[in-house]
Amino acid sequence: MLKIIEGAVIMGALMLYLAPAMIADAREREDAFAVTMVNILLGWTVIGWFAALVWARHPVSDRRMKHFARRAQRAVARVTIDAIVARAERRAGSIPVLNPRVVPVVTRIAANRRYQQRG
Known part of the structure; x- marks a missing residue:
């Protein structure tokens, strides 16, 4: 039972960590790959994660x-x-x-x- 809870927590954390990439993909942005790379490479910093999130949510000009x-x-x-x-x-x-x-x-x-x- 403990392993199931640990697995669910890890999956939830991973989904939260990759939320900007998923948002960019769901909005079908042309630069979704760039948003994903910023999220993966700089997301461990709080600033990098928020930057990727803002970038993913920002409308196309x-x-x-x-x-x-x-x-x-x-x-x-x-x-x-x-x-x-x-x-x-x-x-x-x-x-x-x-x-x-x-x-x-x-x-x-x-x-x-x-x-x-x-x-």
């Missing part, structure tokens, strides 16, 4: 979210432009005369694509 959203928008725009250009090229090969209103748009898209590939 809006600046990161805006940067991620901007990158996602650019990626979607690139895929969309590539699809439009590919479709225009397929149609240009099958249709002998292009609609005059479409030609400037296709030219701008192709020029923008070439500019992005160089830079």
Whole structure:
């Protein structure tokens, strides 16, 4: 009976010690591994444990979210432009005369694509 109580106390202490790492993982933070390493390596100091806990509980900054959203928008725009250009090229090969209103748009898209590939 004493061994069961000792085991429960050790498991409880371990869970309390690793609470910041579990919180960071539960909140699906990108830097959960870094929080875990700080918790494991510096958690034995009270300051290190509280630092890891605050870090795990701190919300992800809006600046990161805006940067991620901007990158996602650019990626979607690139895929969309590539699809439009590919479709225009397929149609240009099958249709002998292009609609005059479409030609400037296709030219701008192709020029923008070439500019992005160089830079």
